[in-house]
Amino acid sequence: xxxxxxxxVHPGTASAAGLDxxxxxxxxxxxxxSMENRTNTTAYTMDYWIDDxxxxxxxxxxxxxxxxxxxTSGVDPSVPQWPGNLYRNNVExxxxxxxxVNLAEVANLPNPGAATHEVHYRVILxxxxxxxxxVAKTTTVTGCGGGGTGSAGSSNFPPLFGS
Numbered sequence: 001x002x003x004x005x006x007x008x009v010h011p012g013t014a015s016a017a018g019l020d021x022x023x024x025x026x027x028x029x030x031x032x033x034s035m036e037n038r039t040n041t042t043a044y045t046m047d048y049w050i051d052d053x054x055x056x057x058x059x060x061x062x063x064x065x066x067x068x069x070x071x072t073s074g075v076d077p078s079v080p081q082w083p084g085n086l087y088r089n090n091v092e093x094x095x096x097x098x099x100x101v102n103l104a105e106v107a108n109l110p111n112p113g114a115a116t117h118e119v120h121y122r123v124i125l126x127x128x129x130x131x132x133x134x135v136a137k138t139t140t141v142t143g144c145g146g147g148g149t150g151s152a153g154s155s156n157f158p159p160l161f162g163s
Contacts, residue, residue: 018089018131029144034098037073039089041082044073044126053110062124071099113145
């Protein structure tokens with residue numbers, strides 16, 4: 001008898017025992033980050049960086065961090081939280097949190113004229129290394145700068161100097 005393994009892969013997602021993370025291109029230069037948390041702590045924090053920008057955020061012992069959307073792991077109010085209770089990474093159903101970021105509004109956007117941006121994301125901040133996701137995933141965000149002609153286009157105002 002031969003034993004086999006079946007793997008189910010979800011493109012664009014990354015996971016560890018207690019977390020799944022994802023980022024989705026919403027067009028219009030917007031990306032939605034999401035987390036499915038099966039732990040009982042709100043201490044896991046996602047970071048991200050855009051294109052080839054360097055990681056310049058604080059190093060908490062796991063390496064320098066990137067930008068941080070206001071997204072941490074959420075926990076259902078009925079779940080006893082860590083710290084103060086035994087840590088768990090098997091809470092079902094997982095708790096979903098998400099946050100949309102408009103790249104056109106972030107400070108110091110690299111390559112501001114680009115029509116698309118590569119957004120890299122991961123989780124290196126959290127209490128249990130086995131539930132972090134240190135290998136970054138990447139998604140392409142569309143609908144950003146680029147393309148324009150530089151013209152103001154037509155308007156409903158009469159010409160200033162005649163026609």
